[in-house]
Amino acid sequence: MADLALAPTPTDTEPSGGSIGRADQPLPGWSGYRRRARLVGRYTVMVACAVLMVGPFVWMVLAALRTDADIRSVPPTLFPDPVTGENFTRVTEAFDFWRFTANSIGIAIASTILQLATATAAAYAFARIQFKGRNLLFALYLATMMIPLQVVIVPLFIEMRNLGLVDSYAALLLPTIVSSFGTFLMRQAFLGLPSELDEAAFIDGANHFQVFTKVLLPLVKPALATFAVFAFMATWNSFLWPLVITQASDRHVTLPVGLSRLNGRFGTDWNVVMAGSVISIAPIVVFYAFTQRWVIRSVAYTGMK
Amino acid sequence: MVGQTGVKKALWVSAFLGPSLLALLAFSIGPMVGTLWVSLQDWNLIRDAEFIGLDNYRELWGDEDFHRALRNTLYYLVGYLPLALVGGLGLALLVNSKLKGVAVFRAMYFLPVVTSWVVVALLWKWLLNPSDGLVNWLLGLVGIDGPGWWTSRTWAMPSVILASAWKDLGFVMIILLAGLQSIDESLYEAAKIDGAGAWQRLRSITIPMLTPSLFFVTVISLINGFQVFDQVWVMTDGGPAGSSTVVVEQIVKNTFTFGRAGYASAMSVVLFVIILVVTALQLRMQKRWVFYG
Numbered sequence: 350m351a352d353l354a355l356a357p358t359p360t361d362t363e364p365s366g367g368s369i370g371r372a373d374q375p376l377p378g379w380s381g382y383r384r385r386a387r388l389v390g391r392y393t394v395m396v397a398c399a400v401l402m403v404g405p406f407v408w409m410v411l412a413a414l415r416t417d418a419d420i421r422s423v424p425p426t427l428f429p430d431p432v433t434g435e436n437f438t439r440v441t442e443a444f445d446f447w448r449f450t451a452n453s454i455g456i457a458i459a460s461t462i463l464q465l466a467t468a469t470a471a472a473y474a475f476a477r478i479q480f481k482g483r484n485l486l487f488a489l490y491l492a493t494m495m496i497p498l499q500v501v502i503v504p505l506f507i508e509m510r511n512l513g514l515v516d517s518y519a520a521l522l523l524p525t526i527v528s529s530f531g532t533f534l535m536r537q538a539f540l541g542l543p544s545e546l547d548e549a550a551f552i553d554g555a556n557h558f559q560v561f562t563k564v565l566l567p568l569v570k571p572a573l574a575t576f577a578v579f580a581f582m583a584t585w586n587s588f589l590w591p592l593v594i595t596q597a598s599d600r601h602v603t604l605p606v607g608l609s610r611l612n613g614r615f616g617t618d619w620n621v622v623m624a625g626s627v628i629s630i631a632p633i634v635v636f637y638a639f640t641q642r643w644v645i646r647s648v649a650y651t652g653m654k
Numbered sequence: 655m656v657g658q659t660g661v662k663k664a665l666w667v668s669a670f671l672g673p674s675l676l677a678l679l680a681f682s683i684g685p686m687v688g689t690l691w692v693s694l695q696d697w698n699l700i701r702d703a704e705f706i707g708l709d710n711y712r713e714l715w716g717d718e719d720f721h722r723a724l725r726n727t728l729y730y731l732v733g734y735l736p737l738a739l740v741g742g743l744g745l746a747l748l749v750n751s752k753l754k755g756v757a758v759f760r761a762m763y764f765l766p767v768v769t770s771w772v773v774v775a776l777l778w779k780w781l782l783n784p785s786d787g788l789v790n791w792l793l794g795l796v797g798i799d800g801p802g803w804w805t806s807r808t809w810a811m812p813s814v815i816l817a818s819a820w821k822d823l824g825f826v827m828i829i830l831l832a833g834l835q836s837i838d839e840s841l842y843e844a845a846k847i848d849g850a851g852a853w854q855r856l857r858s859i860t861i862p863m864l865t866p867s868l869f870f871v872t873v874i875s876l877i878n879g880f881q882v883f884d885q886v887w888v889m890t891d892g893g894p895a896g897s898s899t900v901v902v903e904q905i906v907k908n909t910f911t912f913g914r915a916g917y918a919s920a921m922s923v924v925l926f927v928i929i930l931v932v933t934a935l936q937l938r939m940q941k942r943w944v945f946y947g
Contacts, residue, residue: 388753395748399762402824405777406765408788412780421786467674469901474670480663486671493682495930499881499902500922501916505681507699527677557666586770588884589902593910605772608886612776619780626773637768641761644768648825649832 380506406630412435420620443614445599446628449607453585454601454632456521457473460584461577462525468576472535473561477547487536490529498524498590506593516597524586531576534651538572539565575647585633604629666826686926692922698913710920720921722896729811730818730900731879733906737819739868739873742826747860749827750834760831764824771821771884778817779804779889807897810890814898816883826871833867834860865944873936902923 375460391410399500412420413436415429440446474480475487498505506515506523514520547560547566573650602610611625637644693710698701714720747758764775782803788820790800820858841859850858883902886892892899892907902922908918 391748391751391753395759398745398748399759402763402820402836403765405781406769408781409777411839419927423786423787423791425786425791428844467677470670471674474667478663478667478670480667486675488679489683490674493678495877495927495933496686496926497877499905501685501689502905503692503909503919503922504685506909507688507692507915523677524681527674527681529678529682530879532674554815557670561670566923582768588772588887589906592887593906596681596910603883607769608770608772608776609933612888617783619783623774626776630769630773632804633768634765637761637765638758641764644755645760645764645828648764648767651829 366561406634407556409623410627411619413627415620415621421594435568439615439621440611440625440628444607444611444625446604446607446625449602450628450632452518452601452627454603456518456525457581457585459522460525461580461605464531464580465529465573467527467575468529468531469535469566469573470561471532472539473557473565474537475532475561476539477544478557490532494533501554502589502593505590509594516601518601521591521596521601521603524590525587530575531580534572534576535539535569538569542568551631564654571647571650574643575650578644578647579651588614617635666947689919689922689926692916693921693923695900695916697916699909699915700913703916704715706916710917711924714920714924716726716769719896720904721900723899723901725806726811726898726901727880727882730815730882731876732880733812734818734822735875736763738822738826739871742871743830743864745823745827746830746834747856753833753937756802760827763827766821767824772888774817774821775885775888777815778820779815782813804890804898805894807894810894810898814882814885814889816881821885822875826875827872830864830867833864837863862945866946869936869940869944874932876932876936877929880925881933 411427411429414432414434416431416433416435418428419429419431471490475483475490509515509520509523512520514523542565546564550560550564557605586605587603588609591601591603591606592609595603599607599610608622608625608629612622615621615625692703694705694707695703696706696709745763749756749763782790784790784800784802784805786813787800787803789803793800801809803809837860841863842855845855845859881902883906886898886900886903887906890898892903902925904920905918905925907919908914
């Protein structure tokens with residue numbers, strides 16, 4: 350599975366697989382030279398791509414440390430001169446970015462847990478309990494995958510207003526607590542497990558809840574991890590719904606919305622805007638740095654059919 | 655399961671399905687029906703709604719702004735999709751090896767995916783800043799007079815496309831990489847014995863075997879692409895002079911700025927139908943080009 354395939358073996362330094370840069374039998378002389386040249390070429394391209402993909406973030410961090418004059422200087426200098434922490438002060442004086450960060454983390458964690466709970470439970474019913482109308486109901490779940498938030502934003506806003514929830518944590522959270530994608534993913538995972546497992550547990554006197562939590566859930570950890578990664582990233586980065594539902598105040602604003610407000614206030618003071626951006630990506634980048642292996646494995650998992 | 659009474663089973667089913675079903679009804683299916691209903695009203699969210707039948711749809715039919723938003727959304731897709739697919743495929747081929755440190759490179763290429771659209775949009779808005787942005791300065795070094803990017807009516811949409819493709823390259827890369835690694839090695843061995851070159855092997859083995867992954871990425875990218883909003887909102891706000899306006903941005907502005915919730919809902923319905931039709935078409939056409947070996 351993806352687990353094995355994507356884990357590089359450190360001892361094996363030969364390029365293999367794919368259609369470019371495949372290692373031939375090690376040959377002396379000219380061929381060996383060509384092989385080494387190809388290896389160097391490949392690393393050069395990889396480094397160039399890394400500069401393209403990560404460079405902008407490095408440039409962002411450097412910008413956050415520049416003075417107003419420095420950020421506008423043409424030609425630009427590589428390192429800020431002088432280095433200043435001023436921009437971060439300006440950001441946090443204008444907006445409560447710590448609160449935005451706490452909001453974002455809280456909502457993303459709560460949403461992920463709730464999505465995991467609702468979707469795995471539903472998936473269990475669809476995979477393991479025979480009941481009338483099961484296929485029809487499952488088709489309905491799948492159909493909701495085709496209803497993006499963008500399409501229902503107006504009635505959703507009205508609904509929250511009628512419930513008196515505009516500009517509240519509940520309004521931010523509620524529309525995200527169920528995932529039909531997650532239900533689908535977990536149902537697939539459950540279907541991959543033999544039914545003898547549950548039958549044995551039922552004979553031992555277990556009920557559905559025990560079979561679900563004690564027998565099946567521990568066996569679908571890769572799928573759970575994948576689902577958790579997607580749920581967390583989606584909520585953490587979501588913008589449109591938080592934008593429209595938190596318009597009234599700054600209290601329930603999440604990082605993406607806070608950042609767009611910062612941009613509205615500071616316009617082209619790019620050093621200040623980039624300082625805000627640095628604050629807003631710091632938690633997720635740190636989290637990603639420690640979990641990148643299974644984040645990437647999880648994304649790969651959805652591509653395996 | 656064996657020997658359970660109907661009532662008991664019904665209780666279990668509702669316990670397992672209840673929470674998600676209620677949430678889907680309240681926050682997805684219900685509002686979808688609501689969108690249809692509101693689209694038949696003249697309503698500014700404050701005074702009482704007035705039923706006007708299909709008038710909103712009739713107005714949409716002749717609305718130049720909406721047509722432009724639709725055209726721009728298509729423009730976005732036509733620009734974004736090839737860039738993300740070809741770029742992502744390139745990266746996937748590049749990191750599909752067991753070379754030392756290759757996992758670190760994968761992780762680096764994936765970094766933009768985990769950051770938010772707002773951050774990426776702001777970052778690129780600044781990099782593409784016409785007067786003192788990094789990109790135009792670099793272009794200047796090689797003697798190119800860079801365009802006005804997001805301040806220009808011609809270049810606003812390409813700016814959005816560029817930033818979006820850059821953000822999603824890593825995602826496409828990982829999905830395609832998973833596809834690449836499931837290709838049977840012996841196919842390449844056989845092709846080599848037959849004397850096939852690298853380019854031939856790419857065309858006759860890699861690409862065909864990769865079509866299921868390409869299909870998956872295309873379906874997802876198209877569904878997401880039709881809903882493009884965040885990066886447009888941050889980078890150009892639909893401008894200059896409406897040159898980069900897109901459908902969802904029109905929905906938001908009509909609802910919250912122009913007080914036309916009914917009209918915006920009609921746009922939502924049209925967008926929904928378009929996404930539905932395009933996805934259905936893709937599913938039907940997949941037999942023509944997707945190879946499930």
